Amino acid sequence: MSTVNRAAGGTADYLDQRTGVGLAVKSFARKIFPDHWSFLLGEIALYSFVVLLISGVFLTMFFVPSMTLVTYDGPFAAMNGVEMSEAFASTLALSFEVTGGLLMRQIHHWAALLFMASIVTHMMRVFFTGAFRKPREINWLVGFVLMILGLAAGFSGYSLPDDVLSGNGLRITDGVVKSIPVVGSYMSYMIFGGEFPGEHIIPRLFTLHILVIPGLILALIGLHLFLVVLHKHTQYPGPGRTDRNVVGYPLFPVYVAKAGGFFFIVFGVIALMAGTMTINPVWNYGPYDPSPVGAGAQPDWYMLFLEGALRLMPGTGTEWVIAGYTLSLNVLIPAVIVPGLLFTALALYPFIEAWASGDKREHHVLDRPRNAPVRTASGVAILTAFFVLLVAGANDLVATHFALSLNDLSRLFRVLFFVAPVIAFVVTKRICLGLQRKDRELVLHGHETGRIVRFANGEYVEVHKPLDQYERWLRVNYDAHRPLELLPAEDERGVRRKGYRRDALRARVSRFFYEDRVEPVTPAELAAAQSHGEHDALGGAEHGDPTLLQAAANIKPEHGGNPAGEVVAGPRTPRH
Amino acid sequence: MKAIAARRHHRFAPVVLLALALVLTGGLYAALAPSAEGAAAPTTDDVEAGRALFVANCATCHGVNAEGRDGNPTLIGVGAASVDFQVSTGRMPMQLEGPQAAAKPPQFDREEIDQLAAYVASLGPGPAVPSAEQVDPALGDPANGGAIFRTNCAMCHGAIGAGGALSEGKYAPALAQSTPTEIYTAMLTGPQSMPVFNDANITPEEKRDVIAYLEEQKNGSPGGTSLGSIGPVGEGIWIWVVGMGLLIASAVWIGAKSS
Numbered sequence A: 001m002s003t004v005n006r007a008a009g010g011t012a013d014y015l016d017q018r019t020g021v022g023l024a025v026k027s028f029a030r031k032i033f034p035d036h037w038s039f040l041l042g043e044i045a046l047y048s049f050v051v052l053l054i055s056g057v058f059l060t061m062f063f064v065p066s067m068t069l070v071t072y073d074g075p076f077a078a079m080n081g082v083e084m085s086e087a088f089a090s091t092l093a094l095s096f097e098v099t100g101g102l103l104m105r106q107i108h109h110w111a112a113l114l115f116m117a118s119i120v121t122h123m124m125r126v127f128f129t130g131a132f133r134k135p136r137e138i139n140w141l142v143g144f145v146l147m148i149l150g151l152a153a154g155f156s157g158y159s160l161p162d163d164v165l166s167g168n169g170l171r172i173t174d175g176v177v178k179s180i181p182v183v184g185s186y187m188s189y190m191i192f193g194g195e196f197p198g199e200h201i202i203p204r205l206f207t208l209h210i211l212v213i214p215g216l217i218l219a220l221i222g223l224h225l226f227l228v229v230l231h232k233h234t235q236y237p238g239p240g241r242t243d244r245n246v247v248g249y250p251l252f253p254v255y256v257a258k259a260g261g262f263f264f265i266v267f268g269v270i271a272l273m274a275g276t277m278t279i280n281p282v283w284n285y286g287p288y289d290p291s292p293v294g295a296g297a298q299p300d301w302y303m304l305f306l307e308g309a310l311r312l313m314p315g316t317g318t319e320w321v322i323a324g325y326t327l328s329l330n331v332l333i334p335a336v337i338v339p340g341l342l343f344t345a346l347a348l349y350p351f352i353e354a355w356a357s358g359d360k361r362e363h364h365v366l367d368r369p370r371n372a373p374v375r376t377a378s379g380v381a382i383l384t385a386f387f388v389l390l391v392a393g394a395n396d397l398v399a400t401h402f403a404l405s406l407n408d409l410s411r412l413f414r415v416l417f418f419v420a421p422v423i424a425f426v427v428t429k430r431i432c433l434g435l436q437r438k439d440r441e442l443v444l445h446g447h448e449t450g451r452i453v454r455f456a457n458g459e460y461v462e463v464h465k466p467l468d469q470y471e472r473w474l475r476v477n478y479d480a481h482r483p484l485e486l487l488p489a490e491d492e493r494g495v496r497r498k499g500y501r502r503d504a505l506r507a508r509v510s511r512f513f514y515e516d517r518v519e520p521v522t523p524a525e526l527a528a529a530q531s532h533g534e535h536d537a538l539g540g541a542e543h544g545d546p547t548l549l550q551a552a553a554n555i556k557p558e559h560g561g562n563p564a565g566e567v568v569a570g571p572r573t574p575r576h
Numbered sequence B: 001m002k003a004i005a006a007r008r009h010h011r012f013a014p015v016v017l018l019a020l021a022l023v024l025t026g027g028l029y030a031a032l033a034p035s036a037e038g039a040a041a042p043t044t045d046d047v048e049a050g051r052a053l054f055v056a057n058c059a060t061c062h063g064v065n066a067e068g069r070d071g072n073p074t075l076i077g078v079g080a081a082s083v084d085f086q087v088s089t090g091r092m093p094m095q096l097e098g099p100q101a102a103a104k105p106p107q108f109d110r111e112e113i114d115q116l117a118a119y120v121a122s123l124g125p126g127p128a129v130p131s132a133e134q135v136d137p138a139l140g141d142p143a144n145g146g147a148i149f150r151t152n153c154a155m156c157h158g159a160i161g162a163g164g165a166l167s168e169g170k171y172a173p174a175l176a177q178s179t180p181t182e183i184y185t186a187m188l189t190g191p192q193s194m195p196v197f198n199d200a201n202i203t204p205e206e207k208r209d210v211i212a213y214l215e216e217q218k219n220g221s222p223g224g225t226s227l228g229s230i231g232p233v234g235e236g237i238w239i240w241v242v243g244m245g246l247l248i249a250s251a252v253w254i255g256a257k258s259s
């Protein structure tokens, strides 16, 4: 034991003297990380990427990225004598001949689905808690690009086995590329090295899939995590947590142990699924051949929204022939324009919100979703639109499983795509405002206790129990932005002000965001509520909750710099 | 044998061979070709019994002499194969009005179905019920059947016959429960929205290959549970329910451990 220790110590010392790494490791190990289950969502993505790398390297050893035709002759009898590309034949060999190959394929594919699912969930967490606010806008963009790269990785991988489903996907891609005006057909020829399907697409996708895209993802994950460490992790609002501190555990050993353990859980779940549940049974779909198209031909779930958009778009009347050139709006709008708009809005959201609020401060305490009603409602609206497209992409399965008419469903989804997000927006916003009002109510009047007291004069009242300081902190400690004021169009000398129109637009956006709001309870309001609430005090043992007095006395601006874990009673005063 | 071998250069040998070949094909044709009478030639009693059943159960829609009425099709010339398919899958007698007559537990036993088929076959020539040998999956080539299935059937029935949606509430059913005879007669008669695949389109041997292919799907998936064989959408649902479900549960558990 002691020799091991000495050896380890010696090595560490050797390294430290030459690189000074000791200091970096020490300060990194002491880094404080706040704890919450939703902070592990990003880790699911990270770990499934690690699983993708490991299983992907294995697949690369056996997969042949070639479109040369061969005749199958192997253990899978139902394919004997069938002509197929080498890519497909090697996928069959991976599935039926290579020891552990089928398990590896299934691990790789389930991990890919999990990778995208966890990225999307992680993104939702960041969005709904406002973790993208200054100084983390750049990291939001990095994460956004990672999501796009994940889509690209999934799509390029899905196309590699060269089965009927993946070939159909490439056929659709070809159609989408060709729908781009003017350059479309040239681009298609460039991508496929000639007329679809050609002989080049699989080797090309292979290079992208195993080299370019994973390389980019790896680099960006590095940047992403570096920025997380640089900015320090955000924390949920709670007692003692401010924009100037971090409350949590040191990275080493607590967080490392948890995170390391979680890696094995993620790997375990993927392996469990891969060991028991079939995924992408390419032997059912058969080798790609442009003529057959199977019913139920869909892409993986993360691409399904595009399929849905294409399925919903009416075909008649949306293909225009202009001066002998066809403009395929029926493809261009659903496959390029609508997703383009949705994704751009998502990427730019932090900047739009900051512009609307005019808030230039740093934020390290997360928002409770209810305290940002328009943000929460916009997020739910985007998700609703996305979900409608997802279901529309599976409309044939919905039709058969619920015995509905495909045509009725398409009509329904066309309407829902426009109506459902609006309804979702309005309903979510109202729920948020309602919850905020309920919080106010609770802070001002305390919990109902169900105890009824009768006064000497015959009046009945219910005793309310005041909130304790933890509960109150959570409910009063947020900003309610007000809409930006619009300065007059002309200055005091009657000269038209430059930039007035931009300001007017900005004021309008700001009103959209912050017109309806529920302000947090101020200490003064609290004190007032407390003094008229003589009855409430009957329930409590003490006359007048001491934390309230403290809260009311605490109107000094900024108590910043609270040491980690220390609890400060009372609401924070507004900063401006 | 020796005697035949010795005469194989005789000048009549080609003629004899030709004659033999003709007899053989003729015999095979007679044995295999769908004939109006069907496999086991039905007796007049069968036809009579079938007629009685028909009048009692089917005539309201199809007319007393199966001539068709009120938009219900005539059955003259549809053949025994069509009756066998429609009645043994429970589609006929039709009950609920819907986008298409749905399969349900059959209402007649084997003997009654044969009698009904015999009656309808006696009205006019049509495709007969295939023999046991014609639908024997062991004699078919599943690889060829798979190729035929992918080009001719998968666009409606899905990659391995898991079913699919057609327009206006119609659907191509899942084929996992279909018997070899039903698969054969379905192709031969083309029920409702399904096209007819006659013997010029898909030869009887190829039909048997298709049967062999579909039978092989009953062995299950080499990759584990098949998740209903509905493709990537099913997989997508499972990754959210099982994958994300388990992992979020563990994350909550790990998160709860600290505070």
Ligand code: HEM
Pocket (backbone or CB within 6 Å): A049, A052, A053, A055, A056, A057, A059, A060, A063, A091, A094, A105, A108, A109, A112, A115, A150, A153, A154, A156, A157, A158, A159, A160, A161, A209, A210, A213, A214, A217, A279, A280
């Ligand atoms: C960046 C994240 C990645 C994602 C989302 C991803 C996704 C996919 C998907 C969906 C497939 C189709 C699998 C199937 O069902 O057969 C696939 C195939 C493949 N992937 Fe990946 N992959 C990723 C990274 C990698 C890496 C890093 C490598 C190698 C270093 C790799 C190598 C392969 C190979 C060789 C195949 C074809 C093998 C086959 O189809 O059986 N992948 N990938």
